[in-house]
Amino acid sequence: MPDCVRGRFAPTPSGRMHPGNVLCALLAWLSARSQGGRIVLRIEDLDPLRCPRGNADLLERDLAWLGLDWDEGGSRGGAHAPYYQSECTPIYGTALEILQKQGLIYPCFCSRSQLHAASAPHLSDSQVIYDGRCRRLTADQVQQLSKTHRPALRLCVPNETISFTDSCQGNYSENLAKECGDFLVRRSDGVFAYQLAVVVDDARMGVTEVVRGRDLLSSVPQQLYLYRLLGYRPPQYRHIPLLLAPDGRRLSKRDRDLDLGSLRQSLSNARPLIGALAHLCGLLPQPEPVTPQELLPQFHWELVRRESICVPEKWYTTPPTEWL
Incomplete structure (x- = not known):
């Protein structure tokens, strides 16, 4: 194991996060924090027309509301700047x-x-x-x-x-x-x-662990080829299960699936959402309100499901306070 685990959350601010994005950020945060590591926030705004800076600022506020802090990156900056791909x-x-x-x-x-x-x-x-x-x-x-x-x-x-x-x-x-x-x-x-x-x-940011959705698994061979050509050391990869809509679709920002803006309007805090996601992915036996910090003592990758996860139909028909 490296001296310091460096995880990252690297969202594309093309729209408001949905629960699948939140689950990815949560598991990346739990994995790094449980190992005493650091979290880097990188904004993947390669296409500035699709990813205005205002979206990135809103994303940071959403992460703070969720209780998912980071050590460097985004508007906070740090030793490995720039953290916006557009720069x-x-x-x-x-x-x-x-x-x-x-x-x-x-x-x-x-x-x-x-x-x-x-x-x-x-x-x-x-x-x-x-x-x-x-x-x-x-x-x-x-x-x-x-x-x-x-x-x-x-x-x-x-x-x-x-x-x-x-x-x-x-x-x-x-x-x-x-x-x-x-x-x-x-x-x-x-x-x-x-x-x-x-x-x-x-x-260049020294990332040692990449936690992201299983839909990006097929990208790794191309990236490992680039790592070799450029003389870099690749990170450890963990591709987590996808959250699917009841009809089997992958949740997407394009379809505004359960976007965080609407969820926040129904919630006074993020604990019900975090608890529901923790239960769906296998970290909790029953859904209950919880913070990311409260999940840390029991977090282990062996608990996390490997297969894709369909969100319950009631997530689309009832407010998130009734998901538990």
Whole structure:
């Protein structure tokens, strides 16, 4: 175990948090605090049009209301600033230069939308494996296309299977060439892509433990490849179960599933919400009002469920004070 565990919560402020986001923040906080570690708050606002600063400020107020404090990051700042990804373009540019010197970056002029490249990919999202067509362009073709199109940048991947052991989900393997394909590291509009940004930031912030949703499990092989190329040491990964709506959908900000704004209107404090989530994920035998601090003495990862969790129908039909 490292001398100091450094966990993190890295939300995208594209909308108000829902209970799935809260559960992720809670488990990340409990894991780090139970080991005497520190918590970093990183704001993943790579796309500033989707993530205005006001949303990030509101997110901080919501975390404080939940009782989930942090040691550095966000508006608090700290030794590893900047903590807003929108302010890190020069840092990502330096990492890109390292990859370019290895001859692994090439321009991509494909016309399909790349607007979501700066967003974390999810297992339930359809993903087209890129066939590498722009890797085969000649220098003359690149020069001609560049006159009318600003290219995105892709990273060449080898025909290699990368395996790792996730502390929650167990063993996982993925062949980069066959199951992923060359992936974007910078969009055509100059915004750096999620995969590169998250690796660079976790490394420079000294993050040793990443707790996040199971829908991001398939991102790890790509990130481990980047860790190797950039000479960084990867963290320990824990991919937690997803919270699903009663119809089986993943909770999402886009659908405003039980967003924290509406929940806060019904609650004088966060204890009922924390207790309901702790029960759903396996930390409490029965739902009861509780604070994150009160969960610490009994927290252990062996108690946390591994499979996805459907929230009860009553969460959509009754106020949160009646969830217990």
